[in-house]
Amino acid sequence: MKKSVLKATLCTLLSTLIALPASVVSFSAESSNPEILFELKTDKNGFQYLEENADIKADKLKADNNLLKAVYLPAKYNLADNNFVSKVKNQNPYGTCWAFSTLASLESTLIKSGNADSSVDLSEKHLIWFNYNGADSSTDKSLYAGNDSFLSGGYSPFLLGGSMYMASSTLMRRYGAADESKAPYEFSSGTELDSSLKNEADIYLKNAAFLPETVSFTIDDYGSVTYQELFDSNTVASSIKEIKENIYTKGAVAASYYCSDSMTGSTSNDKYWNNTYKSYYFNAKLSGANNFKSPNHGITLVGWDDSFSKNNFTTTPPNDGAWIVKNSWGSNWGNNGYFYLSYYDLSFYEPVLFEAENAKYKSDGTTKHEYENIYQYDGIGFGDAQIYDYGKDTYKSANFFTARGNEKLEAISVTSFYNNCTVNYEVYKNLTSDINPTLGTLVAKGSKSFVNKGYYTIPLSAPVELSEGEKYAVVINICFASGGQDYSILACETQYGSYTSIEVNDNESSYYEKGKWQKIDSSLSIHGCKIGNATVKAYTNDFEQPLYGDVNGDGVLTVADSTLIQKYCAEIITFTDEQLAIADINKSGKIDISDATAIQRIAAGIK
Template identity: 30%
Template sequence: MKRNFKRSLSLLLVSLMLTVLIPSGVWALEETTEPTVAPLNPGFVQYQEEVKSGTLNTSTFDGHSRGHIPPPLERYEGTVDEATITPSATLPAAFDLRDTGRITAVRDQGDYGSCWAFASLASLESYLKKDTTVDFSENNLMWNSGFDGTADEGGNYTMATAYLARWSGPVSESSDPYDTPKKTGLSPIYHIQEVVSIPKLPSVIKQALIDGGALYTSLHYGQLDSEEYYNSENASFYYDGEEESDHDVVIVGWDDNYSRDNFSKTPEGDGAWIIRNSWGEDWGDGGYFYLSYYDTYAGSNVTAFHNAQATDNYSQIYQYDPLGNISAMGYSDDDQTAWGANIFTAAASDNLTAVSTYALTPGTTAEIKIYTDVNDNQPSSGTLRTTQTETFVQGGYYTIDLDNPVGLVAGQKFAVVIKFRTPGTSESVPVESRFENYSSAASANPGESFTSNTGTGGWYDTSKKADSNVCIKAFTQSRDSFANCVYRTHVQNVGWQNWQSNGGISGTSAQSLRLEGIEIKTDSSGYDLGIEYCTHVENLGWQDYQSNGNMSGTSGESLRLEAIKVRLTGRDANLFDVYYRVHAENVGWMDWAKNDKEAGTAGFGYRLEAIEIQLRPAGSEAPGTTTQPYLENN
């Protein structure tokens, strides 16, 4: 009895000593909790059943091909705070991108089920049409999507997003013409860093059309050859059934007064979206038709491919998810949060300047943490280098520029850890997963991707579940050529916003809030580079120049900024150009100013509401038009 007591006492003392001597980060090994997986989209389940049974029909009765595949993860529409994205001005009753010249020619997908490729790239082409005319290769996208099936078996917006986000495209039509054999090894002519899911709110869809151009959408078009739903004389369509969506097209405009009497089957009211199909100019009204606002799928899967950056924006991309967001994982708790992480190994001594991921629901918040020198299988170990929190009003794929870039050393292990908060769903972490007859090419290795319900430990290796990887990418820039512009604004009723970096937008949109102050600084490595700026302030006029992070504007005086000038200083100032543009009250986004030229307005009493600044190598092409960055009322 005494011997057992002494032995127990000894074990207790040893335990207490270990508790004191062993560091908490080593001692506190949390129990690993296996995440839950999001349920499959019912439309995808039905699609899989039709594929296996051989009953899938991808053509209309008159021979036109469709080709939409429902994605495995159903888009979560959620509740969008419309007040945060309401139109900046009164929307017109009718609008048509053809009238603005911001739409490319009608295409013909022929016998292929490639509507999704045409719709996705049409949105991207329309976005760029404001400044340049491009023709992207649908052939390259449909042959090199990376997903199962042939080019004839269809796709969707998530597949197009994955192809673009991993930098496989877009490539030019001339380098890979339509209806030619598969080509590989072609380089993209742009890097796509953002694809936004537009909610089913007519005002938001309309504003996105005005701001960025054509929008991808999905509908049920199996009845386009049925006189019950399609009026060939008016090129109008209204479907009120419950069949799954099966075709992708682009929205190019709207007409609120389009008569309900123009449809074969009368909808509840007037109004129609103007749609461009991909069945050639001989179909419909020159390739276009009207879709009733009251159609079952009006506003379904609306997606904005409204982003394109130069291919030298980053020197390296780190990723484990070439097939993009296919599923989601999380934990069944009440706070609708979960942690996702990837551990990468630096290929070069660069600066980590940005990360990307997916927002699964409107209002998703991403709390980002970067760790270096991490231990195997422990993303939150090592040294915490920076933290940053971003909130996304709408779902989609986003790239976040880091306010504080992190220097990496070749061979160093680093981790990008994100706490996802997704209102409306507990499966918060976007993942790439393997599904038969869809994404069988997905693969995962142990030690790459993880989830956790705490973020401090208990990391679950997602390779164990359907060869899954977390959808987080990391982007670096070469250290010997790293130069960045960092800025933030003081906004009426909001205060100081988070720092933005080289192309980020600081300020607000559609909230009628004035900018009251601004701070700008450079963040560079290997350059003698500074920055100066002055602002035109309500009742005060042009102020003196401020520099390198000091505030220009006023504090506590409720005075609006109306215009700004920015210039570079230092021995290496001649190596760069600084471009900037402002969003002005009653004007909207103005053209780009450069190197100490005025941007904004004077003499009108218009407030500045937002600003974007870009630092570029001297002589580089301007980010956009430079015709009218400034208006003055004499």
């Protein structure tokens, strides 16, 4: 019996050397013997795929394209023609294409937004090293997520390959992106980097959108990939259109495909390569796991040409049209480092847009970031698994933070590797419990839906003021619908195998399940998965705390301020918006005589 497949949320490792056999699974927690909804498996060739229960698959394989904005798309477009891409680089001598394609996309979105020019050069070496060496010893675990890390298993990170999922998790943690000058891609002094460089970041990743696929994979009952084919023509056309829209409006898109030599770029024995037209089309519908060719090389889509003839390939695809692709094999390869890839390539895999924050890039560490401060406990995203259950409100999760200074909470970020999710969030202050955040005061709430899986930053509708040392909590609920059934995600880290490591401490996170809030500590396990911190980050900017009660604006609290408040309460005078914002000195939520009394006591030196 054949089963349907939703392609792996954790990308096939883009290296011919070693396939990292990390498990990424998703369980239904309905019973003590849960039905496995999704499970990442590895076939004989090292290709990782996410197997899905057939009766809930249909509307999870493609995005709701009705939500897409209409964008005019020309028949041919190339970001490079407008200098919206960085230079062609060379990954030699290592299988590090995943980092090159990731950062090429990030660089392009920086350039396209006007926040950098085409000379921008981000460090692949920095991303690669600290992806696998992520443990951080800071006392404040909310700075860089403690000892969380992807693990290399004793191998060199430069020999392991990687994935778009890993890259997005590491960059969202703010390990990079660093300028190339801080960790050049050269190895005369070895591959290791000093740990002091870990937190270097000259630009931050804001969103990582995992765009819709064009190819479906089939597996047998033994977990071997036996067949790959294009989705139906409408789905393929819709996926191509959405990828184009992202390139046209935001910048280059990272992706991967199969090639015979993923490291050196040798094409002499590659029967799918057309050297005359510098084009590639993999068309093999192979039978049997031993014949399957898995995606093994990261690339960057910088444009397209709808009229590129199907006759320009060694074998003929179904129709005309090709992606214009920037490679990482140097400018002497292909057409000055570029080539054409058929829209209908049967190994095309995991297109991802890496979108930079809206900040002017500076390579010297002085970038004025969109959000200066981060609060987080998750360093590897969801880790090895995402756990689901029936019902929209079955699961919620929360992180508890303490403000490091006088700051304004302005945004949060979340991760979901499921399409068409809705994120509901709440922010609480005046906390009275380190388990149930909702016993505090609700100060902000909102909702945001996303067509594609990935990492997303969500600005709050209004900033929340935080005083130094003040505790606050961020609660999230992530839900989706499929086959007429509502589901919710346990938005927490998990550790399922030996290729990730997570650290969780008391009073950092809690989760809600079926009506009850419960603490998360190092002993919590659900269905064989170690459960870690909630996967929600908070972003703040510093601000000068106003002098509450100083309604006359002279910089000190005196009886004159108390008198003005008394006159306001007696409706003798009115206050400006600025005065209203600072008159409630005791923060009771209203301006009354008790505020005037509090000022009199302070002016008199009475505590």
